[in-house]
Amino acid sequence: MVNEALPKAGQTLLINGNWRAANDSSTLPLINPANGTELTQIAQASASDIAEACLAAANAFPTWAGLSGRERAHILQRAAAIYRERYLEDSPRWLTLENGKPLNDSLKECRYSADVLDFYAAEARRFRGSHFAGDQGATHSFVFQQPVGVVAAIIPWNFPVDLLAWKIGPGLAAGCTFVIKPSEEAPLAALLLVKACEEAGLPPGTLNVLTGDGQVGAALIERPEVSLVAFTGSVATGKRVAQAAAKGLKRTLLELGGSAPFIVCRDANLDLAVPEALRRCFSHTGQICISVNRIFVQRDLLEEFTDRFVAAASQLHVTSDGLAEPAADMGPLMNAHAVAHVQAHIDQARSAGATLLLGGSRPRDARFPSDGFYLQPTVLGAVSTDMRVMQEETFGPVAPIASFHTLEEAIHAANSTPYGLAAYLYTQDLDAAFYASQRLQFGGIGINVNDVTDIRSPFGGMKQSGLGREMGEPGLDAYREMKHVRYRLQLPRQ
Ligand code: NAD
DSSP: OOOSSSOOTTOOEEETTEEEOOTTOOEEEEEOTTTOOEEEEEEOOOHHHHHHHHHHHHHHHHHHHHSOHHHHHHHHHHHHHHHHHHHTTHHHHHHHHHHOOOHHHHHHHHHHHHHHHHHHHHHHTTOOOEEEEOSSTTEEEEEEEEEOOEEEEEOOSSSTTHHHHHHHHHHHHHTOEEEEEOOTTSOHHHHHHHHHHHHTTOOTTSEEEOOOOHHHHHHHHHOTTEEEEEEESOHHHHHHHHHHHHHTTOEEEEEOOOOEEEEEOTTOOHHHHHHHHHHHHHGGGGOSTTSEEEEEEEGGGHHHHHHHHHHHHTTOOBOSOTTTSTTOSBOOOSSHHHHHHHHHHHHHHHHTTOEEEEOOSOOOOTTSOTTSOOOOOEEEESOOTTSHHHHSOOOSSEEEEEEESSHHHHHHHHTOSSOOSEEEEEOSOHHHHHHHHHHOOOSEEEESOSOOOOTTSOBOOSGGGEESOBSTGGGGGGGEEEEEEEEEOOOOOO
């Protein structure tokens, strides 16, 4: 697929307003996970590209930070409008090609990304400081917010457009400049969001892009120009990022992996709980940080819930072409490593006594290209909390179902992993919902709702799922530094 809007193959670096190849011309192949074919080549940034991008961002900082909130808001709003007008066809198509999600899901992600820019455009106009009289003598205190400086934004492949918007939205609103390191596995759809920002009048150097693998991300963090590392990705990489940032005492915003529990109490409305659990287990092939990883059903409802869930899961439509079948329920996994990891979780659970209720392996249907990365929607019963599938992030289309007797027991089991991103509870008992919300150690809790993302509300993890919050007004915090100016009034000169 040729697209005039996208940079040419291998020329995916944006440095100081110029799209170009790496200085040493290195490239990486971009693979379509649905069939293993090469989509194009992306640039693999070299050390000198990384240095140039960081210097460009540092040089652009005074200009961008020096604009008023109103001026920054206008550019952000224009970027959202341009993205909707010019790129809402191509960006979702590339997203489907590079990361496998069916087109309707890609479209939803891209639309939401534009909404995020609009939201932070409005926030840019609301920045306020404070002033108060000091409590000693004739002093006054002024507290205001300033942008932190150059941000290294490192993005994963699963929501590459949205998660970029979650960073550049608040960061640009606050007055920061950026060096963006998209995922090497899904960079293209997000480049079109960057293009929309450029076309909206963003000064050159305000957003720079370095495509390439993890080594590019690691080298970027080391650069002295970088003040904040805004990272979304796995816990393992997040720990490496935190260590590297700590060497320079750089600020970090870390949005990491999860293992979300879905608790179904005996008074739950199963007409709601079953389809919502299903969607949150299997959409994007289970590769969402807030995907349901573990289902806990109160003992009296276990058989009914399981029967209905398995029946519904067996009807899911898996596609090998998310463009031709935009409304499919799920597509391929991202890569061979992901297939091996998910299969290992299934196999370990089965060898430890879990029952296979559905799926469990690659689909045998010839519709699925042998070089694509597929697994059937899988449901496991009789699981125990010590199995890998109940302890680690599976990040695949697997639903393990366990039972519990008391709510206390379910909360304890839900809290028994190192993760703390999202949890879901289905009940009609308001007291039980409040009680559990207090005790569940997760940054986002959905009560009778299977999504904890809301544009106005903070999103982020407790425990090893991260540090800091994105979205809503709190999403600005990482990008701003508070400054206190204390002023002594002197007697007027005679
Ligand atoms: P990943 O950690 O493998 O990679 C994320 C990014 O980090 C990529 O751009 C990669 O190139 C880069 N990277 C790799 N090594 C690096 C290093 N040493 N230093 C700096 N950068 C480096 O994650 P992934 O496989 O792309 O994404 C999936 C993971 O992301 C899952 O664990 C998922 O839960 C998590 N995630 C979290 C959220 C959230 O908001 N909490 C959202 C989406 C995805």
